[in-house]
Amino acid sequence: MIIAAGFVLGALLGWMAARKRQGNRFDKVQYTLVYAIIFTILALFVTLFIDRMT
Template structure:
């Protein structure tokens, strides 16, 4: 569940970042994909840490 939320949040933040920088649609999609991947990796690590603590 954390990973899914991280992907969605990452994609939204990437889209907003590219829009703020004045990017076109392809730029926004690329930023959204890159941020989603980065946030999903972080979400995976957070999920593993939480799972090992319990």
């Protein structure tokens, strides 16, 4: 669940970042994918850390 939330949060933040920089449609898609991948990887590490602690 944390991983899915990280993906969605990253995608939203990426879209907003590209829109703030006045990028075209391809820029928005690229930012969305990159941010989603980064946040998903971070969420994966958080999930692993939580799992190891319990």
